Each structure stands twice: as C-alpha cells, then as structure tokens.
Amino acid sequence: MRVGLLTGGGDVPGLNAAIRAVVKRGEGEYGHQIVGFRNGWRGVVDGDVLPLSRQHIRNVLPVGGTLLGTARFHPHASDGGIDAVLATLEAERLEALICIGGDGTLHAASKIAEAGVKIVAIPKTIDNDVWGTDQSIGFDTAVTVATEAVDRIHTTAESHNRVMIVEVMGRHAGWIAATAGIAGGAEIVLAPEAPFDIEKIEKFLKHRHRAHASFSIVVVAEGAVPAEGTAMHYETQVGKFGEIVAGAIGERLKAEIEKRTGFDTRVTVLGHVQRGGTPTPTDRILGSRFGVAAIDAVTQGRSSVMTALRGDRVELVPLAEVAGKVKHVPAELLQVASALA
Numbered sequence: 025m026r027v028g029l030l031t032g033g034g035d036v037p038g039l040n041a042a043i044r045a046v047v048k049r050g051e052g053e054y055g056h057q058i059v060g061f062r063n064g065w066r067g068v069v070d071g072d073v074l075p076l077s078r079q080h081i082r083n084v085l086p087v088g089g090t091l092l093g094t095a096r097f098h099p100h101a102s103d104g105g106i107d108a109v110l111a112t113l114e115a116e117r118l119e120a121l122i123c124i125g126g127d128g129t130l131h132a133a134s135k136i137a138e139a140g141v142k143i144v145a146i147p148k149t150i151d152n153d154v155w156g157t158d159q160s161i162g163f164d165t166a167v168t169v170a171t172e173a174v175d176r177i178h179t180t181a182e183s184h185n186r187v188m189i190v191e192v193m194g195r196h197a198g199w200i201a202a203t204a205g206i207a208g209g210a211e212i213v214l215a216p217e218a219p220f221d222i223e224k225i226e227k228f229l230k231h232r233h234r235a236h237a238s239f240s241i242v243v244v245a246e247g248a249v250p251a252e253g254t255a256m257h258y259e260t261q262v263g264k265f266g267e268i269v270a271g272a273i274g275e276r277l278k279a280e281i282e283k284r285t286g287f288d289t290r291v292t293v294l295g296h297v298q299r300g301g302t303p304t305p306t307d308r309i310l311g312s313r314f315g316v317a318a319i320d321a322v323t324q325g326r327s328s329v330m331t332a333l334r335g336d337r338v339e340l341v342p343l344a345e346v347a348g349k350v351k352h353v354p355a356e357l358l359q360v361a362s363a364l365a
Contacts, residue, residue, distance in 0.1 A: 026057045027322055028113065028121040029076065031090040032064030032097070032129030036148050036162025037303030038311035040084040040091055042124055045315025047076050054323050059116055064125070065132055066097040069108040073116060085308055088165075088301045098128060100135035109136055120322045124148055126160070127350065130330065134347035137328040144321045145330040145343055146314045150299050153197035155349035156341045157332035161314065164306040166193070166298040167203045173294055174208025174241060181239040187229060187281055187289040191274035193298055194245035195267075196350045198358075200298065205243035205361050213361040214244040214277075217352050219251035226284040228365070233287065242281075248273055256280055270295045313338050 029046055031039050043060070050056040060074040061067035074080075074092065084091055099105030113121065120142040123133040126149035137143040147154040150166035170192050181188040190210070192200045198215020205213035211232065214220050229240055246268045250256040261272035274291040282289045303311070314331040317338045321329060329340040 025054070025120070025323070026059060026116065026118050027319070028059050028061060028068070028116065028118040029092070030061040030064055030068060030121070030123055031092050031094045031148075032123065032125035032132070033094060033149070034096070034126065034299060035089045035094050036150050036299050037088040037165040037301060038161040038307030039089065039124060039148060040081075040087050041303065041308045041311030042146055042148070042161060042315040042318075043076070043091060044081040044084055045312040046122055046319045047078065047081050049316045050319040051077060054319070056319070056323070059118060060092045063093045063095040064097055064129065065099050065105075065109070066095045067093070068112050069097070069099055069102070069105055071112045071115065086302055088303060096128065098132040100132055106136065106139055110139060110141070113141060120144065120327070122146065122318045122322065124161075126151070127154060127348075130154065130343065131347045134328070134343050137343060142322070142327040143343065144318045144326060145346075146318050147330060147332065150200065151194050151197055152199040153351050154346065155351045156330060156346045158335070159310060159333050161307055161311045162299065162303075163199065164310070165301070165304045166200055167207070168304050169298050169301070170200055170204035170243075170294060171207040173292065173297075174204055174210060174243060177292060178209070178241060181241060184288065185238040187240045187242065187285070187287045189242045189244060189274050189277055189281075189289065189291045191244050191246060191271060191291065191293045193294070195247040196352075198245040198248065198353050201243050201245035201248070202353050202357050202361050206364060208241070208243070209364070210241040210243040210361070211365050212240065212242040213358070214242065214248040215353055215358060216245055216247040216249065217355075218358050219249050221251055221254045222256035222280050222284070223254065225281070229281065229285050229287065233285075242277065244273055244277060246270065246273060
C-alpha cells in the first residue's frame with residue numbers, strides 16, 4: 025500500500041516522532057511505501073513529494089519542527105484546490121492519506137475525506153484545543169517552556185518590585201495560560217474562556233502589594249479579552265492572515281495596570297519560543313503512539329477518523345465530530361488558577 029503523509033499548520037515539537045512512527049511501523053511491519061508531502065496541503069496541491077524510508081527518519085526523535093515542512097494552506101478554501109489534491113493522489117497512486125495538524129488542517133482533512141479520499145488524522149497543536157482528544161502533540165512542550173519562563177520571571181519581578189505580564193499563545197482557548205499559570209504560581213491567569221474585569225484586577229493588585237507582596241505575575245493568553253460593559257475597551261488585534269498580533273493584549277494590559285496602580289509593569293511575550301526546540305518525553309511518546317495508531321488504522325481500512333488520547337488509551341474518533349469544534353478550558357481548571365492567586 026502507498027500511503028501519503030503531511031504536516032500542516034504551525035509546527036510543534038513532537039511532529040517528527042509521529043512521522044518516524046508512521047514510517048517505521050508502516051514500512052517495517054506492513055511493507056507499505058510512505059510518501060511525504062512537503063509544506064502541508066500546499067505540497068499536496070503542488071505535487072511536492074518526498075518518499076520516506078528509514079534513512080530519512082534516523083535521529084529525528086529529539087528534533088523539533090517537522091522534517092516535511094509545513095504551511096497554513098487549506099485546499100478547500102482555494103479555487104480548484106480539492107481537484108488538485110485528488111489529481112496528485114491519483115498520480116502518486118496513493119490509497120490513503122495521514123494528515124497531522126490542528127483545527128484548520130483537520131477541517132481541511134474532513135473536506136478532502138468528503139471528496140472520497142481515505143484519511144486518518146493526527147491532532148497536533150500547542151493550544152491543545154482540538155476537540156475529541158485529551159491532549160494534542162506539542163502541548164506538553166509548550167507548557168513546559170511557558171512554566172520555565174514564569175519561574176524565571178518570578179525572580180526578576182520580586183527583585184524589582186514589579187508586575188510582570190507573560191503573554192502566551194492561545195487564541196480561542198487558554199490551555200497554556202491556565203496550566204502554566206498554575207504550575208508557575210502566577211497570581212492572575214487570563215484566558216479567552218473567561219473575559220476579565222480590569223477594575224477587579226486593579227483592586228486585587230493594589231491589595232496584594234499593600235498587604236503582603238511587592239510583586240505579581242500575570243499570565244495572559246493572546247486571545248483574552250475584557251468582559252463587555254467593563255471599564256476597559258479592547259478589540260483583538262489580528263494580522264493579514266487572521267493571526268493574533270503578538271504582544272497586543274500584553275502591552276494593553278501593561279498600560280492599563282501602570283495607569284491604574286502606578287506599579288512598574290513589564291511584558292514578556294513568549295511567542296514562537298513556545299512551539300520551538302526539543303520536544304519533551306511526553307510529546308515524543310504521544311507522537312509515537314499517534315503515529316503507530318494512525319498507520320494501523322490505515323492498514324485496517326479505517327477512514328475519516330482521528331487518533332485521540334482518552335485517559336491513558338489511544339482511540340479513534342470520527343473526523344466529522346472533530347472538525348470545526350474547539351475544546352475549551354473547563355471552568356474547574358480556571359477556578360483552580362483563580363483559587364491559588
């Protein structure tokens with residue numbers, strides 16, 4: 025069997041572990057030929073292929089990023105895109121396609137599946153917002169990086185009696201903010217799921233600094249916004265591709281906190297640091313498990329499904345139930361972050 029493989033959307037640590045698992049299991053156990061596509065769905069449309077064998081995956085397990093490259097391109101949103109995908113798959117004589125990506129890439133996968141292509145998907149995103157799975161590839165590494173940053177910022181915040189704002193990724197869901205905020209001991213965690221009141225933040229910081237501390241750490245997700253009807257007006261700043269402008273909410277919070285409290289306030293925007301570098305053991309293991317499960321599913325003739333971590337088990341869930349949905353941070357986790365302020 026000839027099986028296609030692509031990675032789409034933003035890169036995350038652990039992608040190479042998944043690619044490695046697909047190739048080793050597919051070639052070694054089943055005798056399949058694995059054909060990689062460079063730069064995500066764009067590579068499928070353009071027919072940009074890279075045959076994958078064991079020699080291509082040596083020593084990639086601890087390497088971040090993706091050896092296949094990636095791009096934010098969705099064929100169903102481009103004129104003739106789906107037809108081009110179908111033409112490439114026919115030309116390459118591919119019987120199935122394994123697609124590794126986040127919400128946008130998986131939504132595209134569902135559209136290609138509707139066109140009759142056998143597809144098995146693997147979820148990856150540092151935002152951890154893919155519906156249907158407890159965890160996605162890349163999330164654990166991002167939280168580890170963010171937590172270490174908060175740990176380091178604590179010392180300079182305390183030394184200089186400052187309010188330190190740490191902006192992390194998370195447009196629609198605040199998983200990194202909530203988990204890194206709890207793990208790093210932040211005083212305030214702001215997530216898209218719970219719009220904030222700047223006046224309550226002001227009162228909290230003034231009380232804290234007056235009563236028992238001279239510094240505070242605020243962790244904010246890039247997609248956090250003030251609640252309607254509150255004293256701070258802010259519209260999320262987006263770029264030409266719809267991405268949130270890094271640092272926008274962090275800088276606005278800095279200005280508001282300094283104006284309202286008089287406290288020296290600084291901002292650290294972690295940005296792409298969160299998605300780069302060496303994957304943690306957890307992401308290497310998860311990527312490996314998802315890769316094996318995906319090629320097993322293809323071999324069994326499964327289609328239009330996604331690998332998912334449910335508890336300690338890897339299961340297959342229908343792709344149609346996942347596409348277009350966002351997994352939000354539960355209220356209980358946000359309450360824990362608030363309770364530990």
